[in-house]
Amino acid sequence: MAKITYIEHNGQEHVVDVPTGLTVMEGARDNGVPGIEADCGGACACSTCxxxxxxxxxxxxxxxxxxxxxxxxxxxxxxxxxSRLTCQLKVTDALDGLVVRMPEKQI
Incomplete structure (x- = not known):
């Protein structure tokens, strides 16, 4: 499990415990963190995460x-x-404390 801080473009922080083996994108999606849309579901086929x-x-x-x-x-x-795509970042214990900031919008 890793504690990851997601920061919205407006500065709102969301600190989430994400289980090892998930991706940083799945951690945001599963915890309702706004700003990561993940339209392709994690297939690295878009840039909305x-x-x-x-x-x-x-x-x-x-x-x-x-x-x-x-x-x-x-x-x-x-x-x-x-810049990184969160669908490509697998959560490990080594990511405990990771901080990511969302762009103004996803396209």
Whole structure:
């Protein structure tokens, strides 16, 4: 289980305990966190679960694969360093304390 902080664009924080093995996207979806739409259900076929990872966490996450890189091209205002798709981030104990910020909108 990892405690993950999701921060809406307006600054509203949601601190959620997400079970190991789920994705960061599933943690948001299952707990009603607004701002992560996840239209494709986690198939890495859209960019509606896009977030900005807190700078302290960027280097601690697994590398983006080519498919995630391609989908991020369709995200709203992607950042080359901080943007990630939450469907591609599997929760492990090592993610305890992760902080992600939602963009102004998902497209």
């Amino acid at each position: 896009h977030v900005y990872v807190d700078p302290a966490w960027v280097e601690k996450l697994p590398e983006k694969d080519a498919m995630e890189e391609d989908m991020l091209d369709f995200a709203y205002e992607p950042d080359p360093e901080q």
